[in-house]
Amino acid sequence: MEIYLIRHTTPQIDKGTCYGQADLDVTDSFDQEAACIKPYLSPLIEKVISSPLQRCSKLAQYLFPSHTIQYDDRIKEIHCGEWELQPWDVIDKQQLDPWMADFINVQIPGGESYVQLYQRVASFFEEVVQKYSSLAIVAHGGVIRSLLAYINEVKLRDSFGQFSFSYGCVIKVHGTNEQFRHTILHNPDRPKEQHRPASY
Secondary structure (H helix, E strand, C coil), rough: EEEEEEEECCCCCCCCCCCCCCCCCEEHHHHHHHHHHHHHHHCCCCCCEECCHHHHHHHHHCCCCCCCCCECHHHHHCCHHHHCEHHHHHHHHHHHHHHCCCCCCCCCCCCHHHHHHHHHHHHHHHEEEEEEEEEEEEHHHHHHHCCCCHHHCCCHHHHHHHCCCCCCCCCEEEEEEEEEEEEEEEECCCCCCCCCCCCC
């Protein structure tokens, strides 16, 4: 079995902004970033599944123009609820402190916790590996990190240090239902991202 995990290209948003399921567009560098991904993909990919958010759907359509792309809400990014599209540094510290202390289990107000994201991603993965032997998944950083934590049996809190990848990365998961391994095929050098307040 071969599964290609593809993270969307750079989204059109100011650095330091909290975002998850906001339907962000891509930057002007999209065509260049997407073209760099193509050489790392097998021509024998059977099925393509993408997050419906446009930063993923546009990439899926670009990379796989001859495929019928399936969209699945379970591989959307984490739901950031009331914090969506707010600058990290203006979010109420009384709300942030409990989340920063335990962002794995504490739910973002009006949104999700990382455990909830992980659970829906694991459910999705268990379903698709029963159906397809060659698959491409176009998704988000949180989704890909959750999936890698799941197949490698890594604790979610440890996964942030263990799995590091940038916009436009390609990771190949291969093996059987009993044991999967992963290989990073493409991890472009991009500016450092900011997904938490600068003060923490």
